[in-house]
Amino acid sequence: MPHDPLYIRVPESELVWHPLDAVTLVYHRRSGQTHIVMEPVPQILSVMQDRAMDAPAIAARLAEDYELPQTDAAAIIGARLEELAALGLAERVSPGQADGAEGGP
Amino acid sequence: MMHELRIRVGPAAFRIGSAWRAPVAALERLYAAYPTPSYCDYTVRLEPARPWRRWLRPSVMISGDYMLPDAAPLPLVQGLLAAEMGMNLQMALGWRRHLLLHAGAAEKDGRALVMTGMSGSGKSTMAALLGESGWRFLSDEFALLGLEDGAVHPFPRLVSLKNEGIEALEQRVGHQRLGPRLRGTPKGDIRHLVPSHDAIQRMDEAALPRLILFPRFGEARAIRTVPPSELFMRLTQASTNYVALGEAGFAALTRFCETVPARAIDYRRGEEGLELIDQLWAQFP
Numbered sequence: 001m002p003h004d005p006l007y008i009r010v011p012e013s014e015l016v017w018h019p020l021d022a023v024t025l026v027y028h029r030r031s032g033q034t035h036i037v038m039e040p041v042p043q044i045l046s047v048m049q050d051r052a053m054d055a056p057a058i059a060a061r062l063a064e065d066y067e068l069p070q071t072d073a074a075a076i077i078g079a080r081l082e083e084l085a086a087l088g089l090a091e092r093v094s095p096g097q098a099d100g101a102e103g104g105p
Numbered sequence: 106m107m108h109e110l111r112i113r114v115g116p117a118a119f120r121i122g123s124a125w126r127a128p129v130a131a132l133e134r135l136y137a138a139y140p141t142p143s144y145c146d147y148t149v150r151l152e153p154a155r156p157w158r159r160w161l162r163p164s165v166m167i168s169g170d171y172m173l174p175d176a177a178p179l180p181l182v183q184g185l186l187a188a189e190m191g192m193n194l195q196m197a198l199g200w201r202r203h204l205l206l207h208a209g210a211a212e213k214d215g216r217a218l219v220m221t222g223m224s225g226s227g228k229s230t231m232a233a234l235l236g237e238s239g240w241r242f243l244s245d246e247f248a249l250l251g252l253e254d255g256a257v258h259p260f261p262r263l264v265s266l267k268n269e270g271i272e273a274l275e276q277r278v279g280h281q282r283l284g285p286r287l288r289g290t291p292k293g294d295i296r297h298l299v300p301s302h303d304a305i306q307r308m309d310e311a312a313l314p315r316l317i318l319f320p321r322f323g324e325a326r327a328i329r330t331v332p333p334s335e336l337f338m339r340l341t342q343a344s345t346n347y348v349a350l351g352e353a354g355f356a357a358l359t360r361f362c363e364t365v366p367a368r369a370i371d372y373r374r375g376e377e378g379l380e381l382i383d384q385l386w387a388q389f390p
Contacts, residue, residue, distance in 0.1 A: 016352065016355060016356075018355075020333045020359065021332050021333050025337065025355075027352060029352060032351050034341065034355060036334070036338065
């Protein structure tokens with residue numbers, strides 16, 4: 001069975017966060033771009049810290065603090081991770097690159 | 106350049122050079138009360154499109170430190186407009202000392218009102234009308250938001266009145282404060298208005314913002330609250346240098362959006378717009 005892809009987010013020092021009513025603004029110092037993101041993106045980036053994680057592992061971690069949909073939480077998070085990678089806020093890594101990677105259950 | 110004029114408008118100093126006397130003479134009359142700087146931030150040049158076009162159906166090319174490569178030349182009778190467009194271009198493309206918002210602004214009670222919106226929304230006319238109705242005119246085109254102090258810094262250049270705005274102001278100010286009516290420009294009829302003596306004298310006095318409005322002229326009277334997130338998105342589009350300023354621009358704009366209430370207002374006539382502004386201004390002490 002294929003593994004879920006692992007992602008690592010950009011270091012915290014590259015990001016400036018600013019919640020503004022329903023959205024969160026994220027200024028990315030390296031690219032100079034401002035991203036406007038909504039739930040669950042800030043929460044996903046927050047639990048990732050500096051570890052490589054896959055969608056099921058992030059879903060399990062988020063489920064400790066939030067009520068997630070029972071069935072497709074990992075799929076939703078997987079789609080957001082792909083978007084984050086496209087924005088340059090996360091990077092897909094191979095299991096060999098990710099020391100101490102956290103995989104899903 | 107054969108003919109030259111130096112003027113300072115708020116924090117920006119311009120040198121305007123021209124191959125013809127007429128545009129410089131028109132600017133000298135209208136900018137007579139403005140300070141003459143000892144150094145200049147920008148140079149704007151008004152030159153013939155081709156050497157022989159200085160005399161034959163003369164047409165003005167705008168050039169300067171910052172240029173648009175495909176800008177179309179204007180006829181010489183619109184030389185005053187060409188100079189103004191050249192100055193705007195330098196600000197829009199070159200200015201880095203403030204967050205530049207494409208907006209009009211006026212001050213009352215020591216605090217600033219900012220008005221932004223699409224071209225033709227009426228913000229220029231409204232800024233000019235406020236300037237003749239007990240407010241201090243700060244700008245009709247660019248609101249300069251301080252990166253450190255968060256204040257609106259005046260940029261009281263000549264007001265570029267368009268179409269209906271011309272009649273509205275002709276009824277209120279004397280002809281000595283108005284430039285010639287420029288007919289058939291790319292933006293319709295244009296007439297320049299010299300801001301009030303007070304607005305020019307106090308061009309170095311900034312004011313903290315109290316309210317931002319998105320006026321829309323010609324619609325049935327309405328007021329709508331604009332949430333901070335929508336305000337942020339709209340203002341990144343209304344700024345010509347947000348991206349260039351990097352993190353300093355992000356910090357200035359997020360602070361502005363978090364602290365300044367925003368409303369979209371629709372009005373049918375200038376008087377109705379002024380009434381709405383007075384009503385909202387009283388709500389945000």
